[in-house]
Amino acid sequence: VLFESLYELKNDLKKSGFNLFIAEGKSFDVFKKISGEFEKIEIYANEQIEPYCRRRDESIEKISNVELKLFSDSTIFLPGFILKDDGKPYTVFTPFSKKFFTLLNSGNYKKIKVDLNSLKPENQYSPGYLNQLNPDEENKKISTKGIFDGGRTAGINHLKRFYENGIDEYKSKRDFPGINGTSNLSPYIHFGLVSIRECFRTAYSALNNSIESGKTEIETWIKELIWREFYYNITYHFDYLEKQSFKKEFDRLNWRHDDESFKKWCDGKTGYPIVDAGMRQLVNDGWMHNRIRMVVAMFLTKDLFIDWRWGEKFFADHLIDLDFSSNNGGWQWSASTGCDAQPYFRIFNPVLQSKKFDTEGVYIKKYVKELRDVPSKFIHSPWEMSEEEQEECRVVIGKDYPEPIVNHSEVKELILNEFKKI
Ligand SMILES: Cc1cc2nc3c(=O)[nH]c(=O)nc-3n(C[C@H](O)[C@H](O)[C@H](O)COP(=O)(O)OP(=O)(O)OC[C@H]3O[C@@H](n4cnc5c(N)ncnc54)[C@H](O)[C@@H]3O)c2cc1C
CATH class of the missing domain: 1.25.40.80 (Serine Threonine Protein Phosphatase 5, Tetratricopeptide repeat)
Known part of the structure; x- marks a missing residue:
């Protein structure tokens, strides 16, 4: 998406006689280099309030002949207003x-x-060390289509x-x-x-x-x-959210460090079809439906009792729409550690969520292809099929599709107790 967007921007600018230059490297290093060629430079950009962006902008502002002019256009009102x-x-x-x-x-x-x-x-600055998009690369990247x-x-x-x-x-x-x-x-x-x-x-x-x-x-x-x-x-x-829970007391939770279960969650192999469909959508498409983001996040932080930061990072590595604030907010909402979050005692039941929001299993079957012949009645909890029923739809649980990695009703009480300790 980014590449195609730059490509389109380049062509649009060309119509007005401008070139698009791409600088690679750390922002500070790039601007330091450019500023070295001029007495003074002004940078015009949108303000970004994410922790990384603030650190970046602060470092650039320290270059003596650089004036950073930031404008508010990422949100309707300037954050903090x-x-x-x-x-x-x-x-x-x-x-x-x-x-x-x-x-x-x-x-x-x-x-x-x-x-x-x-x-x-005619006043364009065009130094040799900045790249223009390379036509061969352009064609290669544009021919590999994503879903957006x-x-x-x-x-x-x-x-x-x-x-x-x-x-x-x-x-x-x-x-x-x-x-x-x-x-x-x-x-x-x-x-x-x-x-x-x-x-x-x-x-x-x-x-x-x-x-x-x-x-x-x-x-x-x-x-x-x-x-x-x-x-x-x-x-x-709240500048600590990159590392800490909004409600800091929840950082005393004794999260499980369970790499194996985490991997199954990442791979879409938890045995809960709605969770697995979501995770496979994320990895394949780089995007996930909002309802399912909540379901998988709740599953990781409650059913598996794994730290929300692990999930946040995995989302950050895969989402095409990654937005620090919405991602962190969504994760902390689901983990019940955030501001105005889901209370910890309201734990989504993945099977009920699945029945309610994907009744016929249309979404599940799109991403968990091995379940395509499972009747709607069992699509939300295929482990409930008898051996004959499993054979009939050619899905043997434990072989063709995993057994559920946890029993939701059993772990629910344990998790509630962990939260109550805080
Ligand atoms: C665990 C988790 C992680 C998330 N991570 C991100 C993320 O990295 N980037 C991201 O843009 N959204 C994130 N969201 C919010 C939401 O899931 C997506 O914005 C939404 O699914 C995008 O689809 P859409 O454009 O069709 O949204 P629509 O439902 O059409 O909404 C329109 C726009 O409103 C905003 N929006 C909608 N819902 C939310 C919400 N709950 N919180 C904040 N903004 C919202 C988005 O900009 C969205 O594009 C996350 C939610 C959860 C539960």
């Missing part, structure tokens, strides 16, 4: 979102015209499709991984191909044109966009 009346940050979503709505007006997401013509191509097409055009098409067909049914359909009920915009938002302001503009345009019954559907989508803003604010205010 929305505060409680007493000046403290919100740590609960609902009051945060209420305040958000009181501050929001159409000016926050109005269309802004960008005029590249005010820049002069890269580029702003593709992102805008997704947004358009969702506006025309999806946003007014979002609330009703968003929890079912077997149907295309969400916007699939996260990779495009992540790479800055679709801006968060465009999402809000689209949502409010849909809301204004919607019939009454569609309104709550669209409002639910807007709330999800605000969850993202909420988590950005949490990252902004």
Whole structure:
């Protein structure tokens, strides 16, 4: 996605007479080198509040002749702007979102015209050590297609499709991984191909044109966009989240260091079809449906009682839409260690989640292909099939598909006790 996006950007810039240069290396080293050639340089960029980005920007700002000019465009409001009346940050979503709505007006997401013509191509800086995209590499990478097409055009098409067909049914359909009920915009938002302001503009345009019954559907989508803003604010205010639990007392939990079970979870071989489908979707597609992200995260941190940081890292290594704030927030929500998190005693039952949200097993069968002939009745818990039934659908449990690695009802009590100790 990134490569295709850069390729498209390069071609768009070319139309206005500009080149796209790619610098490889640590940001600090690259800017140090460039700044060495000039008396003074100014860098214009979007502010990023993730711990790594802050460290990067601080290091760049230390270069004496560099002026870093950061702008806020990753979120509707600059992180840190929305505060409680007493000046403290919100740590609960609902009051945060209420305040958000009181501050929001159409000016926050109005269309802004960008005029590249005010820049002069003849003044371009083009040093030899910066690369332009290599045409051979371009062709090779573009021919290996993932499930998402890269580029702003593709992102805008997704947004358009969702506006025309999806946003007014979002609330009703968003929890079912077997149907295309969400916007699939996260990779495009992540790479800055679709801006968060465009999402809000689209949502409010849909809301204004919607019939009454569609309104709550669209409002639910807007709330999800605000969850993202909420988590950005949490990252902004609480700089320890990269390493520690939001509720620090939960770092006393005695997480299990079980490499074998962790590997089975990563490989999609836990014996719980809904969990395995999710993990295989993540590894194959680099993306996972939100409901299933919650299910697999809850399974790792509760059923397997493995530290949320292990799962967060695995997601970070595989997600195409990786976003530190949403990922950390989602993991800590599921592990019950986060702000406004799922209380520890509400543990998802993976079989019930599966029955409720993937009743016919459409999603499971897409990713856990060996279960494709298992009848819907058993698709959520195939270990309940008799030997004859297993033979009939050619899935012998323990041979063709794993036995469940834990017994959910048995471990549930143990986990609750661990949390109660804190
Ligand atoms: C354990 C876990 C890890 C997650 N990791 C990430 C991540 O790395 N990157 C990421 O973008 N999202 C993450 N999420 C949130 C959510 O799963 C994805 O944003 C969503 O699945 C993306 O699909 P979509 O674009 O179709 O979303 P839609 O449902 O169409 O929502 C539209 C947009 O709203 C935002 N959004 C939706 N739900 C959430 C949420 N719960 N929290 C924060 N923002 C949200 C996203 O930007 C999303 O693209 C995570 C959730 C969990 C439970």
